[in-house]
Amino acid sequence: MSPKYKRIVLKLSGEAMAGEQGIGIDIETVKSIASQIKTVHKTGVEIGIVVGGGNFWRGRDANMDRATSDYMGMLGTVMNALAFQDALENMGVATRVQTAIEMREVAEPYIRRRAIRHLEKGRVVIFSAGTGNPYFSTDTTAALRAAEIGADVILLAKKGVDGIYDSDPKINKDAKKFEDLSYLEILSKELKIMDTTATSLCMDNNIPLTVFGIDEPSSIIDVVNGKDIGTNVK
Numbered sequence: 735m736s737p738k739y740k741r742i743v744l745k746l747s748g749e750a751m752a753g754e755q756g757i758g759i760d761i762e763t764v765k766s767i768a769s770q771i772k773t774v775h776k777t778g779v780e781i782g783i784v785v786g787g788g789n790f791w792r793g794r795d796a797n798m799d800r801a802t803s804d805y806m807g808m809l810g811t812v813m814n815a816l817a818f819q820d821a822l823e824n825m826g827v828a829t830r831v832q833t834a835i836e837m838r839e840v841a842e843p844y845i846r847r848r849a850i851r852h853l854e855k856g857r858v859v860i861f862s863a864g865t866g867n868p869y870f871s872t873d874t875t876a877a878l879r880a881a882e883i884g885a886d887v888i889l890l891a892k893k894g895v896d897g898i899y900d901s902d903p904k905i906n907k908d909a910k911k912f913e914d915l916s917y918l919e920i921l922s923k924e925l926k927i928m929d930t931t932a933t934s935l936c937m938d939n940n941i942p943l944t945v946f947g948i949d950e951p952s953s954i955i956d957v958v959n960g961k962d963i964g965t966n967v968k
Contacts, residue, residue, distance in 0.1 A: 738960035739886040741780040741853060744771075745876040748788035750893045750948050751814050757789055759817050768821035770954040771858065775827055779958060780853040782883060783860045784876040785818060787811040804868035808835060811872060815862035816840070828857040834866030834875075846882050853883065873932035881939040888936065888943045889957055890928070896947030897965035898927045915967045917943075936967075943967040 750767065753760030775781055787810025791803075815831045822829045830852050831841035842848065844861065852859045864875045873890075880888050895903060896911075900923070903909040917937035921930065927945055928936075936943055946957050946964030956963055 737774070737777045737779045737958050739779060739958060741782070741883065741885050742958065743782045743784060743876050743880040743883070743885045743888045744954065745784045745873065745888060745890045746786065746814075746818075746948070747891070747893060748786040748790060748810065748814060750891060751785070751817070752789035759789065759814065761817075761821075764817055764821045766951065767948070767954070768818065768825060768827075770952065771822060772825045772827050773955050774958050775856075775858060777958075780856075781858045782849070782853065782879060782885065783815075783818065783858065784872055784879060785811050785814040785860065785862060786872040787814060789814070801868040804864075804870075805835075808863040808866070811864060812837070812840065812862045815860040818860055822858060828855075829860065830857050831860045831862055834861070834863040849879075850883050871929050871932065873928040874935065877928075877932045877935040877939075877941065880941050881935065885941065888941055889954070890943060890945045891948040891954065892945060893948055896949075896963070898925055898945050898967070900925070912965050913962075915965060917967060920967065 751759050751764055753763030771781060787807045790810030790813060791807045812833055819829045819831050832844040832849055833841045834844045836843045849859050861875060861879050864870060864872050865878060876888050898912045898915060899909040901909045917933055920933050944957055944964050944966050946953055
């Protein structure tokens, strides 16, 4: 099956990196996700990845200065990005980590044109440290980077849920799953799949979004190949 997209942004939550342990980095889980990325990469798809940091730090749960807390979360995303880079490169996939907060000894600073050139040369680019600013989530980072590099789609990989529901399926067993939605519906129904800044940014720039579950071992490959899984947002 040929891939549906030419250039993608894959958004991975920090929790997805933690596996079943729920905190920190589970190396076997990271290797499993990296193996799927390698398979997709072999088909010629240009891949940008945005990683969250919730496996290390969830600032909204802490009683501390918001900006300080957000910067701590950004540093967590850099650790996840480096772990993911190591897993990919051990599999022979050329990878670059770019950070929105400059730390040249660790990774490249984010430069839009350089990121696009890496993609054109067949390198996977991992965007870390969020937008470099507090008060913005990594969902917003994914929307921003997708707009900047001209991605065909954002693939939002969720742990423990396989799409967008009208209520939390972990709490309500009768929760209804949506197959297709518009961004306006997400905002009007107050569905908490992305924060409103990220949702508005996607809507304003006409960036399609697919929300799917990462728990299945071939889910990333399936969604890139156009298999009808998860929820499509346009």
